[in-house]
Amino acid sequence: xxxxxxxxxxxxxxxxxxxxxxxxxxxxxxxxxxxxxxxxxxxxxxxxxxxxxxxxxxxxxxxxxxxxxxxxxxxxxxxxxxxxxxxxxxxxxxxxxxxxxxxxxxxxxxxxxxxxxxxxxxxxxxxxxxxxxxxxxxxxxxxxxxxxxxxxxxxxxxxxxxxxxxxxxxxxxxxxxxxxxxxxxxxxxxxxxxxxxxxxxxxxxxxxxxxxxxxxxxxxxxxxxxxxxxxxxxxx
Numbered sequence: 001x002x003x004x005x006x007x008x009x010x011x012x013x014x015x016x017x018x019x020x021x022x023x024x025x026x027x028x029x030x031x032x033x034x035x036x037x038x039x040x041x042x043x044x045x046x047x048x049x050x051x052x053x054x055x056x057x058x059x060x061x062x063x064x065x066x067x068x069x070x071x072x073x074x075x076x077x078x079x080x081x082x083x084x085x086x087x088x089x090x091x092x093x094x095x096x097x098x099x100x101x102x103x104x105x106x107x108x109x110x111x112x113x114x115x116x117x118x119x120x121x122x123x124x125x126x127x128x129x130x131x132x133x134x135x136x137x138x139x140x141x142x143x144x145x146x147x148x149x150x151x152x153x154x155x156x157x158x159x160x161x162x163x164x165x166x167x168x169x170x171x172x173x174x175x176x177x178x179x180x181x182x183x184x185x186x187x188x189x190x191x192x193x194x195x196x197x198x199x200x201x202x203x204x205x206x207x208x209x210x211x212x213x214x215x216x217x218x219x220x221x222x223x224x225x226x227x228x229x230x231x232x233x234x235x236x
Contacts (some may be wrong), residue, residue, distance in 0.1 A: 002228070003092040005082065008223025009115045011107070012052070013209040013219035014078065017189070019225070024190055025085045026218075028210045029078060038208050047214070050081060054207045062230035067110060075117035079125050092129040094122060095224035097216055099134045100196045134220060137171050142223040143178060144170025175207040175215075182215050189218055 006017040016027040017109075017152055026047040032039055034051055037201075043049065044138065054070050057063040086092060096119065122129060129174070134142070150160035162170040168177055180202045184197065191214065203208055 001087075001090060003086045003090050004215040004221050004225050004228075005086075005092060005094040006219070006224065007094065007096045007118070007215035008213045008220060009096065009111065009118055009215050010209075011110055011114065013113075013213045014074075014118075014211060016078065016082060016222045017080065017214070017217040019221060020085065020087050023085070024188075026190055026214055027081060027085075028214060029074065030210045032210060038211055041194055041198075042191060042210070042214070044181040045191045047191060048081070049210075050077065054100075066115065071110075071114040074114065075121045078118055079121045082122075083125070085223050086126070088127075092126050092222055093180065093228055094126075094129055094130065094131045095220040096133050097139055097220055098133045098135045132224060134182075134223065139216065139219055139223065140173035140178065141170040143219040144173060146219070146222055146226065147181045155215050175212045176202050176204070178215055178219065179207050179212070182218070187218060187222065 001021050003089070004019045008015045012031040016029075018025040018027070026042075026045075027050070028039075028042070028047055029050045029052060030039070031052045034049070039047075039049060047219045052074070055066050057066055099108060099115070119131065123131060142227070144164060148162055148164050150162055153159050153161050164170070164173075164177060164181065166177075166180075173181070179195075182192075183199050183202065186192065188190040193199075195211070201211070
């Protein structure tokens with residue numbers, strides 16, 4: 001048995017999903033107000049929220065320093081909250097979604113800063129941890145593979161591709177398809193039943209946060225867990 005952690009790092013809605021044995025925990029570090037409709041829904045399913053309050057300055061230099069202090073404090077806070085949910089006698093596997101370079105420059109630089117601090121804090125404070133980073137494209141494809149069967153496309157040699165039941169290739173998934181895969185796959189987590197009753201969200205142009213980041217963190221863990229179990233022949 002192991003500790004498994006999936007993390008999607010976001011400036012406004014970092015999500016962490018943890019499985020230790022039969023214990024499943026969803027954490028969200030969000031700038032959304034606590035009266036947000038989706039936060040209230042997710043709270044009813046047991047999601048643990050930490051609300052973010054950041055200072056800012058109109059002066060460029062001061063604002064950059066304030067952000068760095070905020071990111072440093074947040075990285076410590078994230079690991080502080082994760083640790084009690086882990087069994088300290090077990091090895092920990094952690095999978096973190098990497099960066100999407102389609103973001104604007106200032107945003108990606110801030111994400112890199114926060115992500116680096118979180119990763120460093122995890123590696124420093126969890127003694128027996130194996131960390132991996134999964135690219136956004138790979139996460140989408142692997143999520144598709146978890147849920148939908150392969151389609152054989154090879155003629156002389158076996159070759160497969162993975163698409164959802166709408167014919168959308170896994171590597172091309174957007175947030176709506178990730179949400180749909182979560183529902184279609186009946187992904188066993190504390191929030192499945194709540195989101196199943198809101199499955200009409202997959203038809204919206206945008207999946208509201210913190211939902212989309214939580215789903216990414218869950219797939220980060222599920223993809224990693226399958227890899228560890230399959231490659232090492234271990235009991236789940």
